[in-house]
Amino acid sequence: MASILDTLRRVAGGPARPAVAVQAEQKSSRVGPLIALQGQGRPLWSPRDYAGLAREGYARNPIVFRAVRMVCEAAASVPLLLYEDDRELTVHPLLDLIARPNPHECGRDLIEGVLGHLLVSGNAYVERVDIDGVPRELYRLRPDRMKLVPGPDGWPEAYEYSVNGRSVRFAVDGEAPSPILHLKQFHPLDDQYGFAPIEAAQVSLDVHNQASAWAKALLDNSARPSGALVYQAKDGGNLSDEQFSRLKKELEDGFQGASNAGRPLLLEGGLDWKAMGYSPKDMDFIEAKREAAREIALAFGVPPMLLGIPGDNTYSNYAEANRAFWRLTVLPLVARTTEALTGWLGPAFGARLRLGWDVDAIEALADERSALWKRLGEATFLDEDEKRLAVGYSPRGASAGRIPTDAVP
Template sequence: MTPTITASFGSFETKAAPAASGVAGPEPWLLEMWGAVPALAGPAVTPASAMSCMPVKAAVELIAGALGTVPAGIFRSEGGGKTLDASHPAHPLVALDACPWMTAGKMREQLTTDALLTGNGVARANVVEDRVVELNPLRPGQVDIEFDPITTEPHYRVQWIGGSEVLRHDQVMHVSAPCSLNGVSGTAPIVHARQAISLALALEAHAARLFARGGRPSGLLRLDQHATSDTIKQIGATWSALNAGDQSGKTAVLPKGVLFEQLGLSSVDAQFMELRTFAIHEIARAFNVPPTLLAELSKSTLNNSEVLGRQFVQFTLLPWVQAFQDAYRRLLIPVQDRQTYSVIFDLDDLLRADSTARAALITALRSTGSATANDVRALQGLPSRPDGDRLENPYTTSNAAPAANPAPSDD
């Protein structure tokens, strides 16, 4: 039986069947299918509408931009340490160019942006003679992630013009958002933060409308005598034309018998800035980004800003770095070589402290014999020196005379 909706009009009722879900009145399931997450406070949250929210834009650009600028490369394990191997066939795909028209850093930035806004970032591997020669990012709406019902192995259905193609998991580079319900497909942070994002958009729209009216709430026009509905509409239209928008602030001239009474700010309007700050903090929690890095500096100090910057690297970027390292390793390094070769991201520049603290670290490394002069020079990006491989302490000198050669025996 088809359900009905009952609507009351005065003293009688009429029953009508619900309207079908469509573009004019989409239901929540239809919105979610097209990437639009419904919200209560304001518009539905889509990747496009979310990026029009300044805190979301700042968080996405911060995380994606950091991952796009971090140096990465193929390293070989030898002598208990790891050495950069620029001669490895996959090194250019990690450190230089992912494909002829996109650098490796720009591809990481794009995949991270896709994962933050849609949950998944996917690139197709172009394989020639059993070797990956380039990585081509795919648009988020172009890829559907499916699972084998028996082995649960994922495969990727790519929609092309005029058909589709199914790719195995070893034919794509897949980076998902940290939150995943099945271990493969990620859930975008904008899905979890849809109410906060929608609230921020609604508050921004409210502020725009408020200042479009001159930065003041509307008022009442009181008439001291009875007027027809047409007269009331005419007076209201004349008032809006002469005193609203760009005309606000001018001297108002009222006809006889009309009195303007301005309304005061409500409690919600009085706490407007607090509500906007709250929305920024909620979005920052969803993206796991310190609010100070989203330019919310109300509670920032010199000390906690430095600590929060390190926490951003440790707790926000490291999960993404690990996800990229794992994706590169699965795709670019054969199973038999994974004990020898690995993909490593260099986060030293992001963790670098001020010059005083860095000088103290270098002094400690040298005085304890933990690093040579060439090790320290490498940290500073300086070339090595022929005499820089000794682990002696340069801050102490020995006054002891060298041991004399023993006298020859008569035997």
């Protein structure tokens, strides 16, 4: 493969370099070096403020918190299966590793935390600890502490993890398995980092948070919109400094705060109350907050009905909304996670392994499976082995077990 320098010489009409020993051609993207030049081989920090998104979203907004928890807990609850070609394996070191990835977490905790990072930041990182070339432990790493170092081909040549001024560098060798698994959501404007769902809902998130803050401030200020006391003296004079201070103190002590809501305001001669600002009715306060909540739920792929948001009639009942949640949000996330883990961990065990999941164990999809079994039971044009294949089980004459999930209709 000719170098970039030779290509430039030919374009300019000049002679190419003298021929040298031809090396084996390697497959690579032609635009990879351009991506690498953008970073100049330096660490690239994620352009988003992960801490700010986590605080304003997950830690402060109940809709974001519940949506993230629902997706992560649902995905982590799906039992994982292991296949060698089309044969299910019930005992294997890879299954043991996933069930107990490190001494401090179980498999569900690890997957739940990794997917939580993925939803809040758009990126998730897992560290792999090998002994004699075989993965023994897995650890999840915080996205805000990780930075990526692009190599000459545009792909990462290292990851740097920094905590309190101290850094650990994970070198990425193209021939050896990467010590870091980087999961990321699709980002249309970034070559290295993913896009967080919470970013797409950031405007709605601000509206929802500010609406709650406004309601709280309104309660703290006598449950009334802001207003002003206007002094209208007959002689056209103003309040003295002593009168002004006394009036202000009386208002703060006797009329401000939720405990004083509804308490009548006694005005002395020359004072008049003038309301300022819009009332909650004028601002359509409640509906604006609900609409913001619906948009946040939409960004995370959670039907608003499952979050208790009123006014959403997209689904006729809760069970239908729950099935849509599993089919459209949870299972695609499980699929991409198992595929990433398969490609990252599987080759280390020297076998054609693949991870799948147990559809039969998902309670929300039980009605679908029951309907499928009923239809197959009534299908007289299929023999028993064909019916077993249709529901994900091997034929009776083959090895016992289930076939890979993606082979099930």
